[in-house]
Amino acid sequence: MNNAYQLIxxxxxxxxxxxxxxxxxxxxxxxxxxSMYHFKEKICLMQISAKSSTVxxxxxxxxxxxxxxxxxxxxxxxxxFHGADYDIRSLFRDYEFEVNNLFDTHLAxxxxxxxxxxxxALLNKLFNVSLDKKFxxxxxxxxxxSEEMIDYAAGDTRYLLPLAxxxxxxxxxxxxxxxxxxxxxxxxxxxxxxxHHEPLYLNFKGAGSLPPRDLxxxxxxxxxxxxxxxxxxxxxxxxxxxxxxxxxVQARPSSLKxxxxxxxxxxxxxEMYGEQVIDAIKAAEQIPKEELPRYPKLRSPKLRIKEQxxxxxLKTWKDQKADELGIEPALVLxxxxxxxxxxxxxxxxxDLTRIKEMKNWQIQEFGEEILxxxxxxxxxxx
Numbered sequence: 001m002n003n004a005y006q007l008i009x010x011x012x013x014x015x016x017x018x019x020x021x022x023x024x025x026x027x028x029x030x031x032x033x034x035s036m037y038h039f040k041e042k043i044c045l046m047q048i049s050a051k052s053s054t055v056x057x058x059x060x061x062x063x064x065x066x067x068x069x070x071x072x073x074x075x076x077x078x079x080x081f082h083g084a085d086y087d088i089r090s091l092f093r094d095y096e097f098e099v100n101n102l103f104d105t106h107l108a109x110x111x112x113x114x115x116x117x118x119x120x121a122l123l124n125k126l127f128n129v130s131l132d133k134k135f136x137x138x139x140x141x142x143x144x145x146s147e148e149m150i151d152y153a154a155g156d157t158r159y160l161l162p163l164a165x166x167x168x169x170x171x172x173x174x175x176x177x178x179x180x181x182x183x184x185x186x187x188x189x190x191x192x193x194x195x196h197h198e199p200l201y202l203n204f205k206g207a208g209s210l211p212p213r214d215l216x217x218x219x220x221x222x223x224x225x226x227x228x229x230x231x232x233x234x235x236x237x238x239x240x241x242x243x244x245x246x247x248x249v250q251a252r253p254s255s256l257k258x259x260x261x262x263x264x265x266x267x268x269x270x271e272m273y274g275e276q277v278i279d280a281i282k283a284a285e286q287i288p289k290e291e292l293p294r295y296p297k298l299r300s301p302k303l304r305i306k307e308q309x310x311x312x313x314l315k316t317w318k319d320q321k322a323d324e325l326g327i328e329p330a331l332v333l334x335x336x337x338x339x340x341x342x343x344x345x346x347x348x349x350x351d352l353t354r355i356k357e358m359k360n361w362q363i364q365e366f367g368e369e370i371l372x373x374x375x376x377x378x379x380x381x382x
Contacts (some may be wrong), residue, residue: 028160
């Protein structure tokens with residue numbers, strides 16, 4: 001395996017690299033970001049490997065990455081990622097890059113039934129190569145980058161192309177390549193979400209079960225956290241962790257002494273933010289009852305007895321099918337799809353195509369069995 005790589009730090013070098021990459025049929029891509037160190041995360045390094053070379057592109061030194069835009073968009077060039085969801089969102093968020101012709105080795109190994117799906121585990125198993133995990137949590141926004149860090153980054157993509165070839169061959173033998181291709185197409189269309197829009201509690205786990213007053217306190221603390229994080233350019237969790245926010249909402253301390261007693265914050269946090277937390281909570285406590293926030297309730301329609309029975313039968317079938325195929329049950333049918341099928345009660349294949357949650361490969365592979373299963377249920381109840 002060729003260990004050489006080229007570090008790209010100037011616009012002219014990027015243009016030259018892009019010209020060469022445009023002639024490739026397949027490339028492997030990985031990104032390093034700084035989400036653990038800054039409020040607004042960004043791509044800090046981009047690694048691209050082709051058949052015989054690897055380039056390491058520094059976006060913090062090159063403002064315009066547009067020479068790469070057509071490469072990512074070109075459907076004639078396959079892009080191999082491992083766990084592409086975050087990277088696809090990041091590329092669109094930072095550069096509005098669309099990725100066409102994606103092959104995600106993480107999706108591939110899941111559909112092949114691999115128990116360990118992390119890149120380091122796969123490389124160790126298939127190539128006897130170990131990646132040094134100590135670099136995964138480094139601050140990739142700091143410059144200069146050490147030679148060790150760049151070597152690690154290059155290693156992330158160097159083995160992705162042979163890994164993809166192995167998986168593609170296995171998928172063909174098991175007749176599952178079309179499954180993964182459809183999943184990859186859907187993966188390539190994901191887009192970033194903005195979790196900083198108000199009200200912030202809509203993106204906080206467990207908020208839906210809170211009464212209005214607690215919800216107001218939660219929103220006040222979340223707003224304070226966001227303000228501090230943005231001002232300090234720090235990620236939200238490094239200001240207050242969610243578990244600590246839950247403690248503060250539950251106790252709703254009205255004094256610094258009480259805040260210290262509930263041990264929601266470290267002493268350092270208490271000294272830096274304690275007064276602001278108390279002020280935020282007091283302000284939320286003073287909101288008139290009629291102005292308190294209420295979590296929007298999205299009520300699912302109550303399932304009828306027959307629909308509940310279909311769900312039970314489909315779950316049993318799904319587990320058996322997953323065991324037969326040697327893959328995760330959720331890959332066969334997830335909970336949302338099972339409910340959709342149970343409610344739709346399809347009679348023919350055309351009915352299955354109208355279920356938006358159902359993918360083409362699932363219809364082709366499991367459609368007949370599902371229709372037969374539901375038909376048998378109807379006969380048993382007549």
